[in-house]
Amino acid sequence: MMRRAVQRRFMSFSLNEEQQMIQDMARKFAKEVMIPVAAHHDKTGEYPQDVFAKAWENGLANTHVPEQYGGPGLSNLDSVIITEELAYGCTGMGTALEANGLASAPVLVAGSEEQKTEYLGRLTAEPIQAAYCVTEPGAGSDVQGIKTKAVKKGDEYVVNGSKMWITNGGVANWYFLLAKSEEEGFLGFVVDADTPGITKLPKEINMGQRCSDTRGITFEDVVIPAKNLLGKPGDGFKIAMKAFDKTRPPVAMGAVGLARRAYEEAVAYAKERQTFGKAIAEHQAIQFMLADMLMGIEAGRLLVYQAAIAADEGKRNTHLASMAKCFCADHANKVATDAVQIFGGNGFNSGYPVEKLMRDAKIYQIYEGTSQVQRMIISRWLLSN
Amino acid sequence: MLRRTLPSSMRAVVGVKHAVDYTIKVQVKGGQVVKDVRHSMNPFDEIAMEAAVQLKEKGIVSEVVAVTIGNAKAVECVRVAMSLGADRSVHVVGDQTAIDNLETLQVAKIFAKLHEELQGDIYLMGKQAIDDDQCHTPQMLAGLLNIPQGTFAAGLTVADDKSSVTVQREVDDGHQTVNVSLPAVVSCDLRLNTPRFPNIRNIMKAKKMPVNTMKIEDLGIDLTPRTATLEISAPEARKGGGKVADVDELINKLKNEAKAI
Numbered sequence: 001m002m003r004r005a006v007q008r009r010f011m012s013f014s015l016n017e018e019q020q021m022i023q024d025m026a027r028k029f030a031k032e033v034m035i036p037v038a039a040h041h042d043k044t045g046e047y048p049q050d051v052f053a054k055a056w057e058n059g060l061a062n063t064h065v066p067e068q069y070g071g072p073g074l075s076n077l078d079s080v081i082i083t084e085e086l087a088y089g090c091t092g093m094g095t096a097l098e099a100n101g102l103a104s105a106p107v108l109v110a111g112s113e114e115q116k117t118e119y120l121g122r123l124t125a126e127p128i129q130a131a132y133c134v135t136e137p138g139a140g141s142d143v144q145g146i147k148t149k150a151v152k153k154g155d156e157y158v159v160n161g162s163k164m165w166i167t168n169g170g171v172a173n174w175y176f177l178l179a180k181s182e183e184e185g186f187l188g189f190v191v192d193a194d195t196p197g198i199t200k201l202p203k204e205i206n207m208g209q210r211c212s213d214t215r216g217i218t219f220e221d222v223v224i225p226a227k228n229l230l231g232k233p234g235d236g237f238k239i240a241m242k243a244f245d246k247t248r249p250p251v252a253m254g255a256v257g258l259a260r261r262a263y264e265e266a267v268a269y270a271k272e273r274q275t276f277g278k279a280i281a282e283h284q285a286i287q288f289m290l291a292d293m294l295m296g297i298e299a300g301r302l303l304v305y306q307a308a309i310a311a312d313e314g315k316r317n318t319h320l321a322s323m324a325k326c327f328c329a330d331h332a333n334k335v336a337t338d339a340v341q342i343f344g345g346n347g348f349n350s351g352y353p354v355e356k357l358m359r360d361a362k363i364y365q366i367y368e369g370t371s372q373v374q375r376m377i378i379s380r381w382l383l384s385n
Numbered sequence: 386m387l388r389r390t391l392p393s394s395m396r397a398v399v400g401v402k403h404a405v406d407y408t409i410k411v412q413v414k415g416g417q418v419v420k421d422v423r424h425s426m427n428p429f430d431e432i433a434m435e436a437a438v439q440l441k442e443k444g445i446v447s448e449v450v451a452v453t454i455g456n457a458k459a460v461e462c463v464r465v466a467m468s469l470g471a472d473r474s475v476h477v478v479g480d481q482t483a484i485d486n487l488e489t490l491q492v493a494k495i496f497a498k499l500h501e502e503l504q505g506d507i508y509l510m511g512k513q514a515i516d517d518d519q520c521h522t523p524q525m526l527a528g529l530l531n532i533p534q535g536t537f538a539a540g541l542t543v544a545d546d547k548s549s550v551t552v553q554r555e556v557d558d559g560h561q562t563v564n565v566s567l568p569a570v571v572s573c574d575l576r577l578n579t580p581r582f583p584n585i586r587n588i589m590k591a592k593k594m595p596v597n598t599m600k601i602e603d604l605g606i607d608l609t610p611r612t613a614t615l616e617i618s619a620p621e622a623r624k625g626g627g628k629v630a631d632v633d634e635l636i637n638k639l640k641n642e643a644k645a646i
Contacts, residue, residue, distance in 0.1 A: 017461060021468065021588045024425070029582055059585025072585050082585075 013302070019081055022074075026060060026082045030089030038090035041211035042356050045203065047171055048093045048211050049127075056127035060086065061097050062120075064246065065104060069116055070124030076246065076308035080253040084301070087257025091360045092209035094254050096129070099168040099212075101250060102368075103130035105243035106176045106188055110231035119174055119190050131172035133191075133217060134240055137164045141373050143178070144237060148219060150179035150187050152226070157187070159197075159222045165367075169215040170200050176230075177219075178240050186236030189228045197222035208359030248321035248368055249307040255325075255332035255364040256300050262332075262339035262357045263293040269343055280342070289338045296331035303327055319381035326374035329364035336361040394447035395547055395567075397437040398505030400496065400523075401430040401451050401466050403459035405516040413619040420485070426462050429511025431469075431580040433573040436541055437509050438470035438581070445543050448472050450503055454495055456484050460596060467591035468583035474594070475499060479601035486610050493525035494606050500530055507550065508570040512537055523572035533565035536572040543567075 015023060033054055041048050055061050063079040065071025074082075079101075087094040100123055107119055123130060139145040148161025159179050166175070177189045191198070201216035231239055267290055270281035280286045303324040310317035336358040340347035347354045365371045404427040405411060405420070412419045426434075440446040451466030451474040453459045463474035477495055479487075496508070508527075513520035527534035535541075535552025539560065542551045547567065554561045555574050583591075601608070629635045639645045 017464065018588065018592050021461070021465060021583065021591075022585060024465075025468075025583050025585065025588060057584075058582045059587075063585070072589070074585070074589075 015081070019078060022078055023081050023085060025058070026085035027088070029055065029058065029060060030085050034086065034089030034093055038093065039353075039356070041090070041092060043210075045205065045210045047213050048090075048096055049171075051093050052096055052129070053127040055086070055093075055097055061127070062100050062104065062123050064101055064108065065120050065124055066108075069120040071120065076249060076311040077305065080250050080304055080308045083250040083253040084257040084260070087254035088261045089257075090211075091254055091258050092211040094257070095167060095209050095212045098247070098250055098254065099132065100130050102132040102243065102247045103168070103172070103174070103176045105246045106132070106230055106239045107190060108246075109242045110188065110235060110239045111190070115190060115228075115230065122173055128173045129168040129171045131166050131168040131175050131193075132243070133163045133166050133169070133175040134178040135163060135165050137162055137216070140165070141370055143240065144186075146178060146180055148177070148179040150181045150189075150224075152181065152183065155226050157181075157189070157224045157226065157229075159189075159191075159219045159224055161219050163217045163219070165204070165214055166217050167212055167214050167367075169217050170203055170213045175217070176240075176243075177224075178236050180236075181233065184233035186238075186240075187233055188230040188236035188239045189224050190230060191222070191224055191228065195222050195224070207362055208356070209363055210359075244369060245316075245318050245321050246311060248325040249304050249311065249317075251364070251368040252300070252307070252321070252324035252328040253304045255328035255361070256297060256304060258357055258361055258364070259293065259297050259300070259328070259332040259335040262336045262354055262361075263290070263297060265353055265357075266290060266293065266339040266342040269346075273344075286342060289342060293335045293338060296327075296335065300324070300328040300331055319378055322369070322374040322377040322381075325368060326371050326378065330371055332364050333358075333361045393547075395440070395445060395506040395543070396448045396450065396504065397440060397446045397507050397509055398450045398452060398496075398499075398503050399430070399433050399437045399466065399471065400508065400510040401434060401453050401462050402427040402511070402514045403453055403455040403462040404430075404514045407515055411516075413617055416617055418617060420481075424458065424461075426465050427511050427514045427516075428580075429513060429515070429573055429575070431511075432575070432577050433509040433511050433571075434466055434469050434471070435578045435580040436538075436571075436573055437507075439578065440507075440543065441470060445547065446507070450475065450505070452496065452499060452503075453477070454479070454484075454487070454492055454601070456481050460598075463596055464588075464591050465583060467594045467596075468587040469581065470587070472594075473597070475503075475597045475599065477599050477601050477604070483601055483608065486608070488610055488612060489519045489521035490525055490611060491606060491608050492522050493529055495601070495604060496522070496526045497529040498604050498606055506547070506568050507543075508568070510570070510572050512572040512574050523570045527570040530568070530570075533569045534571070535563055535565050535569060537574040538571050539574050539576040541571060541573075541577060 059072045062071045063074040067073035136146050150157045150159045172193045174193055175191045177191045179187050181187055197220045199218045204214045270286050271279055273280045307317050307320035307324045310320050339354040340358050343352055343354050346352045403424045406423040406425045409422045437449045441449055449471045451463045451471035453462045454477040460476050463476050510523045537555045538552045539555045540553030549564050549566045551564045
């Protein structure tokens, strides 16, 4: 009762009872299911289907999907609480789970009841994947520069083009596809992944998050029924961008989870490792690094909460989502690098957990909008408000 | 205790303790255990919950009631129990002093009192709580209710007619199997099962499920402690070991320093 009174007078920075239960459960899942196999999946690149399925069974996947389509129907805030904990376990696995959220977001934003029921329903009926198919070999940051072409032919569209760096590309049951039509502008579709003409190229071998499936997808005369168009013709770009308002906070929180893991590993190591007659945790140089790590983790988490809560309140959160993503991604890289530094020679070695974290961290500054694009979004917003 | 007619459906009552979390490094400050630390459901009680939920899934038990005795925060424990599958819960709440002074006899008496209303057919509890390691409550409850007990259960099978339960007990030199008539108290040991995760959907549902809150002082039980704590201290810090040159030196050290032989 006291807590509610406090919340009425102030904001609350603590999780409520239910959020705490969600966090505890996700933390337990990361510890017992993800961490024991993370190194294996990193070494082999094997897709973590078992972990994905177990997460799905326990309601940790497709968290944004409303209950009427079979999902857990969690708020943006509840979802990011889960994301941080899963990322703490392994961001490769976390990304595989999160990619469903990215693909689902345009459907939630612009899909009709039939489209939502069909495509979101598939994800909640079985532990399967979807992918957000926008980036191309020649167009990453410059989404409007995509060249995948859609030509309307009666009741259908014929699509030709190449997509690249598609997360879950090789395992997805369906894609959200962004294409361009000369007559109608940007078009967003939901496409079955087994549609004739779709070719999945080999899995890319990446620096980090190696168990996540990332690959090129080519479209050769792929026929998509017009009923698979999301929203109206010409809306595609806007739909694709609106998705990010919901997905950037979780991605940012993934970076926080990784940073927290790197930080905790570094603290534990610093307390044990001895140099010059004492634990390295007693040397100021190390202490200051740990303090800087913790400050940014706490600050980043609050930025993400703010972005997520704004989305829950139905407010425009684009600049908050961008700030969260940019800050957390940049900080996670610093934390992971410094964690390797604290581990010294051991940090560079695959027998210790931090080199994986450094490799996994880098992509956070690149995908879901590079840190440079985020700064463009933020500066555009601040100059026009 | 008189056995009422054989139940067509059973009610399982599960005792769940809001205990110090197993990851916490317990500290003693000023002669007292530092209690303001993270608490969670006692791991052996998680096993008891899992056993109850499995019986419900098999259709043997029709209702699972989770019971906790603790301070106000202990309600988290029964919420977790409900997210694991308990149908309803009871939270016997007391202030921190009352809870700190609780002994296992009084805990057993509270359960015995609750039995008047709950009429559990099987009482499932963890074999002991990991914070005080007493390992008394299940046995005392059985004694107070004058019903049988099957403790340290590593295996549990309910008879088809629900009149008894076979408990495979873990004992020092192996296993002992006993068959006890119901109602009975069963305390659960490590190898009985692997507890499930609370499903996110069930966590959301648990929020709206009923918790019957009772004040500990309203139960009419004499809570006066029967024991007095004389001293609480942390174990001595581990001293480093040393290398011995030969067997003679080893024997000398064992005899004269460690006084072990």
